[in-house]
Amino acid sequence: MARIVQKFGGTSVGDLERIRNVAQRVKLCVEAGNQVAVVVSAMAGTTNRLIEWANQIGSMHDAREYDTIVSTGEQISVGLLSIALQNIGVDARSWLGWQIPFKTDDFHSAARIEEINAKEIIYRLNKGQVAVVAGFQGIAPDGRISTLGRGGSDTSAVALAAAIDADRCDIFTDVEGVYTTDPRIMPKARKLDSITFEEMLEMASAGARVLQTRSVAMAMRHSVNLQVLSSFKESPGTLVQNEEKQMEKQKVSGIAYSAEEAKVTVVGLPDKPGIAARIFGALAEIHINVDMIVQSASTDSEKTDITFSLARSDLWDAVKSIKNIKEELDFERLDHDDNIAKVSVIGTAMRTQPGIAKRMFEVLSDKQINMQVISTSEIKISVLIQADYTELAVRSLHDAFGLDRPD
């Protein structure tokens, strides 16, 4: 017998028929002798409609009222799933964030979970009752409903798994697991049987959308075994787990990409301390996340260039913000390019196998793809390239590292 958390996203509970399917999957897991807690999102589309209403009714937002409104989406789906389970003979009850409680901080609409009191849920799991838990929501110190921000339901599931000491947390999605790369642009992409937390984190932040970065980080911190699998097919998914549980691996795990990037270069800055802090301080003030940053070695002793990448949607705000402090910064020119992609090779194998970076650069060079910026971590190499070459780069790298063949 194992204790399992199952998480179903908005598409999986998109209508009543799909909610019934979810109930059947939960029942199978219960009949296999497991204790089951289910975390559900709002029915697909619901949250967007609620957010739209909240935005339309008044431009000035009280985040506490916003949370009161948008949290109803999950409230409806836990009620419906509980009824569906009861109707096929499974003992189940719904739990809202405030009922458990899922205590969060008071950053309404982007709250962080601080503590979960799962005593009553564990008591009932031991008695065989399925807990149907509303994802995405909690209760803030002010006694009001809080929400965790987009993708928060994955985080709810992982946090619950940690709190009830679950053997596994299964994240059901509309894909069959984590792939070596995006199957939409590389038909030879292969579903991975397993991947480490670190690799998954890099994959998520490098553009693979299968899991929220935040939930992976939390799973890593609490050593929660994650599994990503399809809510529509009955096949094993991808296990995300600690590195020590992985067999020794011979190659990289995956190629991730993000085609929605932009690049800014501030040319001819005085080469003196505090300049970088001033630029990125100005961007942080308007909540722009900068990804890769490169400062060129000065060719003479007086001037330097700073290049950074960011989400394409933030480009114009960033450019405006830097132009506003042109006199203070005293730079010569501002270049920008909104047609940039980031391609990353990811794998813990890099720790032990030298030469992966060299191989990557050779492959791109062979295809005449120019690398504009390079950035590396212990288990990842990312490059910025012209967005037009994204598919070519991903396919060539996937082939070159033999990712279509099982380990």
Next chain:
Amino acid sequence: MARIVQKFGGTSVGDLERIRNVAQRVKLCVEAGNQVAVVVSAMAGTTNRLIEWANQIGSMHDAREYDTIVSTGEQISVGLLSIALQNIGVDARSWLGWQIPFKTDDFHSAARIEEINAKEIIYRLNKGQVAVVAGFQGIAPDGRISTLGRGGSDTSAVALAAAIDADRCDIFTDVEGVYTTDPRIMPKARKLDSITFEEMLEMASAGARVLQTRSVAMAMRHSVNLQVLSSFKESPGTLVQNEEKQMEKQKVSGIAYSAEEAKVTVVGLPDKPGIAARIFGALAEIHINVDMIVQSASTDSEKTDITFSLARSDLWDAVKSIKNIKEELDFERLDHDDNIAKVSVIGTAMRTQPGIAKRMFEVLSDKQINMQVISTSEIKISVLIQADYTELAVRSLHDAFGLDRPD
């Protein structure tokens, strides 16, 4: 300065534009120097859709899950109205049933309010904040959301008014107040400036749909001054209050009717004790409410007839249930008629003025309308007639008692 509860129903908050209008009305009341608590229903249509989902997902109902689902309707509207108020400069916050709390019994989906802890709301009202309270919902002893059943928002408003010791509870509806009779069938119907609780109770239970019987009874018990008024027009409505506040009245207050009645006669019952209890016990078991009951004087010493009226929608269940115990009851025949209306003349004036019943019977007789069953209370006379004569009866009585002329 007064402390006022304003209640807006589903039509009044039917879309974002109407919610903004409600916010303006609340603002006017605040600017007039009042402390204001607002009780709102779900946006029109929402509750029906949620109930439909809950019914469709599974025939077996867990009322606690049902309450979790349907209570989201009010949760959304309090959030939206609070944002709308904040956006026009009115300090406001939303309150869900469990946050106040509105403590109810554990009869989920038809709960009764047991206790309201309004301390925090009163504290904030005194500081000038508007309380936007979700109608229809509370929290049961099991710590889960409960709902009050249909029309529960009126009851929430009256209960809140009692708990915060409000000077008045304004019920905003899509009509302008309480009328002497239904203006749709009697164009000469006149809006009443005031009416007593007792009269309003009789009006409500006799078919006038402007207020739920339950909320009127609660207002009477706690001496809450009610006002019924239009949410779309700016004009005074009808005050519902204690009789001692009313000026002495010369005539009846109104003519109410219900055209959706049916009648059953059990013919030739043995005239012995316990027979009536057996019949109405069987109906109570299947939750059928019986309205008027008449037992005919026996013409011989052995047999008797029992006639009763009930909602037309319950007729076939009632007939089946009585037929099931035919042998035990030993009656001769079961007659039923599903084309029946109830017409009532209502007014505290009856207490002091004799002859109102006589006048009513004369009017109906003049119009050749046959009265099938008669029932009276201290301030009401009701008769059952063929439904086809409903409009004729209502109009003739309205004219005969001079209800189109102000007191």
